[in-house]
Amino acid sequence: MDMTTTDEPVVRFDAFAASCPSRRLLDTISNKWASLTIVALGLGGRMRYSELSARIEGVSQKMLTQTLRNLERDGLLTRTVTPSVPVRVDYELTPLGMSLLEPMHHLKEWAEAHMPEVDAARTAYDDGRA
Amino acid sequence: MDMTTTDEPVVRFDAFAASCPSRRLLDTISNKWASLTIVALGLGGRMRYSELSARIEGVSQKMLTQTLRNLERDGLLTRTVTPSVPVRVDYELTPLGMSLLEPMHHLKEWAEAHMPEVDAARTAYDDGRA
DNA sequence: CAGGATCCTCTATGATACTG
DNA sequence: CAGTATCATAGAGGATCCTG
Numbered sequence: 001m002d003m004t005t006t007d008e009p010v011v012r013f014d015a016f017a018a019s020c021p022s023r024r025l026l027d028t029i030s031n032k033w034a035s036l037t038i039v040a041l042g043l044g045g046r047m048r049y050s051e052l053s054a055r056i057e058g059v060s061q062k063m064l065t066q067t068l069r070n071l072e073r074d075g076l077l078t079r080t081v082t083p084s085v086p087v088r089v090d091y092e093l094t095p096l097g098m099s100l101l102e103p104m105h106h107l108k109e110w111a112e113a114h115m116p117e118v119d120a121a122r123t124a125y126d127d128g129r130a
Numbered sequence: 131m132d133m134t135t136t137d138e139p140v141v142r143f144d145a146f147a148a149s150c151p152s153r154r155l156l157d158t159i160s161n162k163w164a165s166l167t168i169v170a171l172g173l174g175g176r177m178r179y180s181e182l183s184a185r186i187e188g189v190s191q192k193m194l195t196q197t198l199r200n201l202e203r204d205g206l207l208t209r210t211v212t213p214s215v216p217v218r219v220d221y222e223l224t225p226l227g228m229s230l231l232e233p234m235h236h237l238k239e240w241a242e243a244h245m246p247e248v249d250a251a252r253t254a255y256d257d258g259r260a
Numbered sequence: 261c262a263g264g265a266t267c268c269t270c271t272a273t274g275a276t277a278c279t280g
Numbered sequence: 281c282a283g284t285a286t287c288a289t290a291g292a293g294g295a296t297c298c299t300g
Binding site: 192194195214218 | 264
């Protein structure tokens, strides 16, 4: 058997390395707007721009649009324009985007589930130096 | 049975809500420095400041210190000072921090594993409007 | 070694106004 | 409806110098 003929990727990515492309990718998916958008689409399926805007409270037009464009460019979601009047635009996760849903959802749920513990830790920490 | 006497938390957290505390928490844990720090400590166990600095390439003193302080305040890691000369400081994940390790690790691995697909998607996207 | 304190520079993000 | 374009600003984050 020739061990050199496997179709394993030759290049290894490592986000710990500053110049590794995966570092930048980790950075772009590691922010609240991206994660909330992914989770919203993961739970809601195909959604309109206005639906996303309503679901993700407090997101500005600019940030939502920018986030959607970035995720679309990275192949995580599709953008479908229906040329009606007024125009209708739908967003939906791609299989690639779906593969990111679970980790993202866990992150969001972690924040929600452990909020009390974190709050207690903060109080204890702040008390220690008050 | 009295349904009102369960010790279920009364308050529900929802990061989709702009004013929910979990939204801010999600934001603080959703950034590359926090995630890389958590994963580094998760894989490396107890680590010194200088070890973390070396492991997380490209992080500045300021960002590393700031990240460590925030994570310590949130109860995700402990900071242990050994008053030797020179001083030695070790960081280690708490059980709470450990509970965040898996989601974080998944996120980092996702970025590393899907980098080629994302790259292909970007090229396709950019070609479409070149 | 492990930071604290400063200064300075971008970038991220919000607010506002306009459009097909 | 679903944006684009512009302006303005807080804050992220780097560089540098200093210290117990």
